[in-house]
Amino acid sequence: MSAGKIVKALSGYYYVLLEQGGQVIQCRARGVFKKRGITPLVGDHVKVELSNDEEGTVVEVMPRSTFLLRPPVANVDLAVLVFSVTEPALNWQLLDKFLVHVEHAGLDAVICLTKTDLANEDEQRKLEQTKHMYEKIGYPVMETSARAGTGLRMLEEAMQGGTAVLAGQSGVGKSSLINALVPGKQMETGAISMRLGRGRHTTRHVELIPLEAGGVVADTPGFSQLDFAAVETEQLGSCFREFVPLAEHCKFRGCLHRSEPSCAVREAAETGQLFSSRYAHYELFYDELKDRKRRY
Ligand SMILES: Nc1nc2c(ncn2[C@@H]2O[C@H](COP(=O)(O)OP(=O)(O)OP(=O)(O)O)[C@@H](O)[C@H]2O)c(=O)[nH]1
Ligand SMILES: [Mg+2]
Ligand SMILES: [Zn+2]
Incomplete structure (x- = not known):
């Protein structure tokens, strides 16, 4: 048996980075997890049984320090709540809902406002109000543009050293941020009109990506509906x-x-x-x- 960490989940497969050797093994999860209602998550520390050099089975999920079901990740220290100043419009109600989830899960949070290059006067005013309000409440607020390359170092600094997750609606620019931050990484990104037209999300899997400055960040599929599954x-x-x-x-x-x-x-x-x-x-x-x- 080998120890590792799930770094990607896609189409029923888990990709496990082995602690020893550092290679990534494609795994299925043992059927018994389903029966017990356990879903292995990206970020989980697991034990795997290797079938050969490239394939194996996840046989055990180690206890988690934290986890989120939306987006599905485990052992995360920091949630980066990504909201664009436009396309889609910045929505405080949704932001507060995300914050409830994150607080409930016991994660630290920063708010990352994106697409600042597109802000018109009204949107710029709303951006400033947002920054004022949420910083007063106690959340760092960053202003970024993947297009213009601004604000990226501050975001990287906030994420460095630990495990961060980018969470936010579809189309706010999560994958674009990763592409701007991580040299050589090209996550698929999608134009708004196409996506809304077909009702599709561009990113459909969760993946942990190493940061140059140390630490990892998870790109996740966007979502707009969020219910309070576990909150009393x-x-x-x-x-x-x-x-x-x-x-x-x-x-x-x-x-x-x-x-x-x-x-x-x-x-x-x-x-x-x-x-x-x-x-x-x-x-x-x-x-x-x-x-x-x-x-x-
Ligand atoms: N002008 C401008 N456009 C951006 C910026 N960031 C992202 N976009 C555009 O916004 C669209 C959506 O970006 P994505 O990075 O795919 O968004 P996402 O949050 O990963 O979306 P999902 O994967 O569906 O959750 C793309 O057309 C990007 O080119 C930005 O800073 N400025
Ligand atoms: Mg994406
Ligand atoms: Zn009271």
């Missing part, structure tokens, strides 16, 4: 970073920050100490979670 209503407040210190002053422990008396979070929202969109999205997601529970 009681946990939602703690996924809004800036609510956490306020919540200590709520009268009731386990306060849900909706209609409880003496709720420090709601009071902060009412007096303008919280960004209004953040509290509005909290309410929206809360109702979505409640609704989901009712349907079961």
